[in-house]
Amino acid sequence: MPLARGGMQFWEESLGSPRFVVAPMVDASELAWRLLSRRHGAQLCYTPMLHSSVFARDPKYRKEALASCVEDRPLIVQFCASDAPTLLEAALLAEPYCDAIDINLGCPQAIARRGHYGAFLQDDWPLLREMVSTLRWALSVPVTCKIRVFEDIGRTVEYACMLEAAGCQMLTVHGRTREQKGPLTGLANWDYIRAVRENVKIPVIANGNIQCLQDVLRCMDETGCQGVMSAEGNLYNPSIFQGLNPPAWEIALEYLTLAEKYPCPISYVRGHLFKLFHHCLCLSNNFDLRAELATGSDLPEFQRTVLQLRERYLPFHEGEKLWEGSSGYNLELPPWICQPYVRIAPEEHLKKMVQIQNRNADISQYEEEVGSKCENRLCRLCCKAFCYAEDRDCPGHRIHIKSHREKARQQAACL
Template sequence: MSETMESPDKEDAVSKKRTNVWEDLGSPRYIVAPMVDASELAWRLLSRRHGAQLCYTPMLHSSVFCRDPKYRREALASTSEDRPLIVQFCGSDPNILLEAARWAEPYCDAIDINIGCPQAIAKRGHYGAFLQDDWDLLKKIVSTLKNGLCIPVTCKLRVFSEINRTVQYACMLENAGASLLTIHGRTREQKGPLTGLASWKHIKAVRDTVKIPVIANGNIQCMQDVQRCIEEIQVQGVMSAEGNLYNPYIFESHYPACWEPALEYLELAEQYPVPASYIRGHLFKLFHHVLCLAENQEERENLATNSTLEAFKNVAYALRDRYLPYHEGHLIWQTGKTDYNLELPPWLCQPYVREPPQEYTQKIQDGLPRKREYRDEEGNEISRKRSKKLKRIARRPNRTTSIPKRSSDRCYACPNPLGFKCEYKLCRQCCRNKCYIENLDCAGHRNLTKTRRQMAKEFEAKRKEVENMT
């Protein structure tokens, strides 16, 4: 049989093999996105209890993962309930990515390469969405992992402005060895206040072209969005990020009272320890709409300034006690509005609707403040960095904060900075020379020249005394 007649069969075989990857993952339709400081084990287990069928770990830095055992242990924390699981890595070195993936391979069902992160740190590190300008490197990364692992390799990417270029990009990744593509329908410029809507047209164009499974990501705020996305684009699954964070019951099409998922999550966080900053971030999103009310200012402050599970639970209990009578219908909630169409009470978990980019741009043009203003307790304007420091101090009032800073004064004998505790106001080397010449000690530099010389003399005297006696 001719070579040209064999190639379609080979392509079909490869396509069938990669489609089986989706079946091996359990053919999931409802997927929780990889989210830095957010999709940790406790949150994944909460999401799985309420409809999520596949979860990703947070983005892991491949080089840190390879060199830091503690980072690996924390990142790979999992249970038998936490499957199927995809571990996501970022990086730009194929060999380091492969080494990291091999560490993670026994603990997951696939390895995902993050080529969608649009943040400034990704630009500085040359990874995430900033790899989309270097197709040759991406081919090498994907093919290296594909040939070096026994589990599938997947990619999570952002689109280009042009649909045709996005399709070519996806085909390149497929040909390089990717077994699955997750497509976030936004460009890397669509972030922060310029996020806007994701383009499902781009995702559909890719889905209609490639032969491997496609997951859609973007514009998912409720279960109706999930169903509409699957129907319109014909993707295998739909991924949720912000929608899941504001309502972890999203895949059950249920809007619970905010304290229900909060208390359930806190129980999981107690069983599977989570950094306080992660917990606080989750609770602020779950309580977002209700904490915006002036009557809950105290709870907002308690959540911001405390770091214990007990304190977090107390916030949830306080909100529950305040709004449970309204939730159960014993009291009537007055919104002050006459039109209740699609209006949910603030204590229910519900989507967070971003300000459209056009409104943000108009505010900038109108000269309104572009950035949030930060002020101290006396009302003085301060920097964001200073504001964060004051919050840390408020959360840990008993912790010593008056740590002396290293002096910027110069050594008396040379241009180097002097030692912070040096008795002679010298740098380490000059202090060592002074102690050697003048037979001195310096406790600040832990230099015991005089003491050791004295000990040596005493030892020598004892040795001679012993010799004379014999």
């Protein structure tokens, strides 16, 4: 079997030197979404992460996972695995339909810990050498890896060099550790990505902190990487690589047309629409349409909801009505415009957790002192909610409520 072209030759000839890359996203980077992203500037896409063992044994899973078309290239298929033979079996089945096979070494979720794959392989270098080298010498397409960084920059560089030596022909480096996830995500460290780029000879794609086109260009400038990968930024605004912020309904209707032509699970469609309209659906006057999306069961239902959102906000978008939702001196995009989702800092999250813990302790103390009797004939849980959230405390409880609220305010002020 001929050895696959690697390194810069692979980057330039097989992939076309892509700068704008859509990440492998579970339940999100399906064919319809990839095609939408390509229409709006993406030059390279990955499949969602596929489980190599399931892919190898289940023809139905394999057929759905490899759904593609002529326009869906260049395409990289990503697998997670915990042993080389199973990974190779899956990769051999996928290689006729893609331009490279990627090994997921970046997933930080608990399911990856249990399955011994993703970022939880980064300490098992002998296994990784075996997995990468096995694919390198058996496939006719290149093998690539997507990794997270270590806490130590030197260890991160050593890790990348080990993968390159084992036969990896392109690296995607997510500048966060495997502990940086969920509410503790925080910022990715581009210095670590730059250090990897300066110490390997293969192409490097940077990942992390990408919320707009300016971030993409700045990241390439600061890291020296050949390309930049977007995940969450792409989900909230598929036009990110064009530097545009279109009305969410335009993108949503275009996506629904593609999803009709290239079907995918309804849960995928619902997830995409919730992200596209995230800022609208957080507004209380749109809770009715939020409920419609949550319970929608087919594409026509989703389309009707999207059209209703368009009807509500098009007069504002076209200037027929004045939007007064923003305040202060900061420039804010109105909620119907595709825009980034900005997470709170980990420090703020931890503060909130402390406040919640203090509040729960305060409520527990109140329950011990007051008991569960209520003059409003509410159950214990409802009484507690009304007392603390809606000021519907009954006369017999009022003194205790005020006392504990004052204590809670004092605790919060000290944080």
